[in-house]
Amino acid sequence: MPGDSFFTRHIRLFTSSIAAVIFAVLLFLPIFKGVTITDYKTGRLLYYHDAAPGDLFSVHYIHSVNKSPVEDFFVISSNNELILEKTVFKSFGAGVPASSGDGGEFKVYNDRIEVTGINRRIDNFLLFVGVTADHRFKIAQDDFYLRSISLPQRNLVIRVDRISLVSLIKLRQL
Secondary structure, eight states, X not given: OTTOOHHHHHHHHHHHHHHHHHHHXXXXXXXXXXXXXXXXXTOOEEEEEEOOTTOEEEEEEEOTTTOOEEEEEEXXXXXXXXXXXXXXXXXXXXXXXXXXXXXXXXXXXXXXXXXXXXXXXXXXXXXXOOXXXXXXXXXXXXXXXXXXXXXXXXXXXXXXXXXXXXXXXXXXXX
């Protein structure tokens, strides 16, 4: 600006430069924590939802052997780990629990069977999107088939992770 001293112009330039650097860092710094779903092979982020300890989500699918619906319920621990809390299924059969061998409580109802209190930490939640399993993901108000964000026969990783503002913007543009 006219009339500004050499020193004032350099202070403005320095301040503007610092502000630009801070803005750029904030764009790429992973500050948003939530449940993410990524493609295992490519690492591409397919889904994100804000989440905190105590939040729940579930994965519903058709069992590959006995062809009945199963829904697994997970909670986010205080350490941001995924904990399998409960499994609900419609009928006994090959591949579904016949007892609460994991220490959970086994409950039989007229319309379903539940194994509750499983409390199993899932360190690496890999999920193969099947052709006939109809995997469905539910968290808060979101409820969608995984085939809507991924091709069948792909491995997905579900975890609690932090992402950047740039990653969030790119995801919303897909």
